[in-house]
Amino acid sequence: MSKEESVNIDRASQYARQVLETSLCVIPGVIDSATIDRWYASFLPLLNRHIEREGHRLNRGPNRYYVTLPFVEPFAAPEIFENNLILSVVENLVGKDGVMCQLATDTPLKGSDYQEIHRDTQLLFPETGKETPPYQLAVNFPLVDMTLENGPFEVALATHMLSKEEGLRRIETGEAKLEPVLLKRGDVMVRDVRHLHRGTPNHTDTPRPMVVIGYSRRWLFRPEVNIEIPRATWEKLSERARFWLRFNPIVEEVKEGEEKYQSFAY
């Protein structure tokens, strides 16, 4: 093993430990600015068409939209979803045989509001009232710097292993605190989506998209999401990428349509 590989393994396990303890880690400066700019420019027309088509739904709150990204250029980007460090952190948490099942964005615009404090998934075994090791992760990165003005994602650290009621109680009493995560363009956050969190209002005129790549244990079925992979793209993927994407449908062409993932909060 090269020195670089073993440094990466150490870093990945440190980041993974941080996620286990606090529910998230931030890996700074992973994605270069030119890539982020390309994504932002390609995303805006998608967002505008989404708002025109189904902006009336308000399912994420006013002026806040969840938009799936098509698995085509520039979004079918192995340098991001197959990034060695990110994927090693993910493997530490959901296993080397995990899956990638979601590629989308959350975007508050001016006029957005505080969301209800929520988690993104239920307990695996609700009747036990007990949490388990991690099974569903979000790898997030913003397409603009996330500032206090443009609707930063807020999270109460270390609430991922608590019931929602207990997490809310701790927030209420001040034992836990909702705090903004101020990511720079290029930073990547890996998070256990069970932590209590919320979107906050964007007070600027610039949309604040944050990309979400969903990774899960191999056995977790999330019917609300998938990634349609054009056959031509599939042919060009590495073995490792094909493995992580193996349960997604292969299609002849990706068609833009209504968003499937409508509800979000538990």
Ligand SMILES: O=C(O)CCC(=O)C(=O)O
């Ligand atoms: O601010 C964000 O991007 C997160 C929004 C969110 O948690 C959601 O819509 O479920």
